[in-house]
Amino acid sequence: MINLGLETCIARLGSGVMRWSLVLFFIGFGLYTFTPDEAAGVAPLMAHSPVLFWVSPLLGQRGGSSLVGAIEIALGTLIAVRHVRPLWSAYGSLAASAVLLVILSFLATTPGPDPASHDAGFLVKDLTLFGAALWTSAEAFAAARRRTAASVALRRELNAIARERKHRNSDQPVGAEHG
Template identity: 45%
Template sequence: MEMMMTTLMHEAAPEKRAMSSRVEGVGRELTRYSLVVVVGWIGLMKFTTYEAEGIRPFVANSPLMSWVYGLLSVRGFSATLGVAEVAISLLIAARPFSPRVSALGSALAVGMFLTTLSFLATTPGVWEPSLGGFPALSAVPGQFLIKDLALLGISLWTLGEAWRVSERRG
């Protein structure tokens, strides 16, 4: 009986590995193209007054970014950022055709998310005072910004994966 159970377990192992590989593959593609959808969708929103005004407090309070409002209007900067974000999403989406182009898009996304995460330190209202401040995040803007930590991780992964494949292809 014990021998029969051991045999059955060994026969089931390859099926489990195959299933886990399929699930991992679906997750990998969903991860990459979810990043494409999120960055592209948010980029398209940058062409609206609603979104331009929504990012104003982040940009205006950032030592890295506030200078742009001296060069461009709030709507003008938002539209410029929208073009960049849509371009980044298209570059990342190009992975099946050009891993090198996708790696570039991912590298740009890494820079973008590092910038937005810097807003955690510069935007008023990130830390919820009624809960004692840091580390209690406010719903907006704190929780809104912290999601970019996951997007940064996804961008780093897509960068590494596309870079590795582009090096193999030469």
């Protein structure tokens, strides 16, 4: 067994690595989707997806890939703001998990995928990212709840202090506070 302090340190480190890996993944791959090579690479996957089949016909191959990239960059940014806006980060991570489910569905919807191919292996790693996105979402929702509870408690305490001061001041005769 290890001591509680070390355990806490490892948990914080793991949490940070997981969150920032998701941020880098989403922003990095989001930027990559703006390249012609990536647009051509994802076009067949999107064309056979029951969720994304309409994107390329509507926006074109590059436009569809750019839309996906913009969404990925936005989600990576939302995940990154955890310490400033935990609720935004929670929803960003939850949306990222939905995106990852769509990506994982490519394994079943793309005709003739070879399970041993580079593309299949590339997609399977998204299962781990899916788990990380769910975990970071739950962690950020918990942080948002704690922040809200602390804010409510502080507001109650400040209101109680204000009521007490008002009560004390109302018990004194007018002008008594000037001595």
